[in-house]
Amino acid sequence: MLIGYARVSTPEQDLTPQLDALREAGCEKTFTDKASGAKANRAGLADALSHARTGDVLVVWKLDRLGRTMKGLVDLAAELAERGIGFRSLTDGIDTAGTAGKLIFNILAAMAEMERDLIRERTTAALIVARREGRVGGRKTVMTPKRLEAARKLLASGMTVREVAPAIGVSVPTLYRHFPASVQDTINAEGEGVEA
Template sequence: MRKADVVVVWKLDRLSRSLKDLLLTLEKIEEAGAGFQSLTESIDTTTPAGRMMMQIVGSFAEFERAMLRERTRHGLEAARKDGRVGGRRPKLTQQQQKEIVALITSGQKTGADAARLFRVHPSTVVRLLAKHRQGPG
């Protein structure tokens, strides 16, 4: 960044996640002699009013992110109370897991063979066997 350059962003929240970080970034831009412009918030930091507006908009952007984080957390808690679990579905059903453990512990198949048979990565079989060895829990 050189003197008289202008850093342009589409939206302020794309530049920074917190007001503190935003202000540090803007300070570095200012120290380099460059300006800052946000296309959607109409902010120009080359004027005192523009700098003040930047701080106000930055505060609102941080507040909006905090509210989103809180709503997401509450939504996940409500989903857990309803018995829903996040994440993707298991690669193997409980029955398939039992079959793999039985095939390997009986010596009928190796871990690699079982992985190929059930079309999963060998590390999935390794994790399954480790979990089986630990017992319930």
């Protein structure tokens, strides 16, 4: 099945020329968007992609109707190739049914895979350097040494975790992370021994 996709950047622009071309090309279903090509979330394109099945062909009037960035086009081409969906651009002469179209499609898919690999390599390298320098990801802990000491004293005095957490300005799960039940029992036992 030929599935058409047409897009204009603003609501004032007219979709008619694209829709006519897609109809003449034999598209049975056509999806549209009136949104910038730079916008990642386009409902019409998402609908077209969810409707397409293996063996179908996504048809556009021109390649730039799919997106403005090379990365966006490369990622979309890789997704289509992975799902076994063909692609045709009417004015650019790209058709994956032909040898040249398949070549372009495969090049775009390979570029997408290479980009993902490069991102993964850069991320892994950056994490290794950060760990070597003593930095770890995520938010900084709210449990300062002063809060830990205050929590230890309050727990030893017989207060519960639910009472201690708001008293020192942390959440109950945070306090449990630093003082599991077994540690709390030890602290409480020590506190009882000190008081007695």
